[in-house]
Amino acid sequence: AQKVTQAQTEISVVEKEDVTLDCVYETRDTTYYLFWYKQPPSGELVFLIRRNSFDEQNEISGRYSWNFQKSTSSFNFTITASQVVDSAVYFCALSESNNDMRFGAGTRLTVKP
Amino acid sequence: NAGVMQNPRHLVRRRGQEARLRCSPMKGHSHVYWYRQLPEEGLKFMVYLQKENIIDESGMPKERFSAEFPKEGPSILRIQQVVRGDSAAYFCASSPIPPPTDEQYFGPGTRLTVT
Numbered sequence: 267a268q269k270v271t272q273a274q275t276e277i278s279v280v281e282k283e284d285v286t287l288d289c290v291y292e293t294r295d296t297t298y299y300l301f302w303y304k305q306p307p308s309g310e311l312v313f314l315i316r317r318n319s320f321d322e323q324n325e326i327s328g329r330y331s332w333n334f335q336k337s338t339s340s341f342n343f344t345i346t347a348s349q350v351v352d353s354a355v356y357f358c359a360l361s362e363s364n365n366d367m368r369f370g371a372g373t374r375l376t377v378k379p
Numbered sequence: 380n381a382g383v384m385q386n387p388r389h390l391v392r393r394r395g396q397e398a399r400l401r402c403s404p405m406k407g408h409s410h411v412y413w414y415r416q417l418p419e420e421g422l423k424f425m426v427y428l429q430k431e432n433i434i435d436e437s438g439m440p441k442e443r444f445s446a447e448f449p450k451e452g453p454s455i456l457r458i459q460q461v462v463r464g465d466s467a468a469y470f471c472a473s474s475p476i477p478p479p480t481d482e483q484y485f486g487p488g489t490r491l492t493v494t
Contacts, residue, residue: 295479298479299479299480299481301481303485309468309490310485310487310488311422311485311488313484313485316481318481357422359422361478361479361481362478362479363478363479366412366424366427366435366437366438366478367412367414367422367472367483368424369421369422369423370421371421372420372421
């Protein structure tokens with residue numbers, strides 16, 4: 267069963283548009299962690315945010331914001347006023363009590379000038 | 380404090396050769412994880428190791444792949460008799476404590492190309 271679902275395979279926006287990347291997860295654990303990573307064309311994984319299951323506070327960091335809702339098992343990521351440099355593949359991931367981090371399939375974001 | 384280091388960053392092997400990928404965890408981290416990312420896909424868990432022990436290898440292919448994390452030195456992911464389908468990016472991560480943890484740090488990856 268898919269533990270982390272990123273339903274949007276590809277998104278294309280024009281610079282300065284806002285864009286939201288969806289992430290839905292599945293777990294039976296009460297303690298777990300959620301992450302977002304950015305993978306630019308260079309290939310490395312850039313850590314963006316981590317969230318534990320007990321902290322549902324939304325977070326804003328510059329143009330980035332995250333909406334964690336346990337009621338819908340979602341951890342969505344919004345980029346405000348997108349820029350060309352935001353173009354990348356974005357991965358949502360879940361860490362539970364078992365031994366691995368489960369990644370979604372990723373959403374490829376293209377921001378056009 | 381250096382991050383997770385992986386080498387080589389790029390590795391080219393011919394079919395049938397062996398590939399050895401190295402991962403040096405962050406200082407003080409005794410838990411290492413290997414992930415594989417096939418082209419255009421997400422990362423898939425392969426194996427979780429603590430010093431000298433394989434804890435979970437449920438994501439490892441049954442044949443040709445092995446991993447170790449010796450008492451001294453880096454963790455090694457070894458692929459014997461490589462085939463074209465092994466071409467992928469292999470990421471290593473480390474953490475100071477067992478999962479679940481919010482402190483899993485990733486290395487830059489090793490890109491393996493099998494010709």
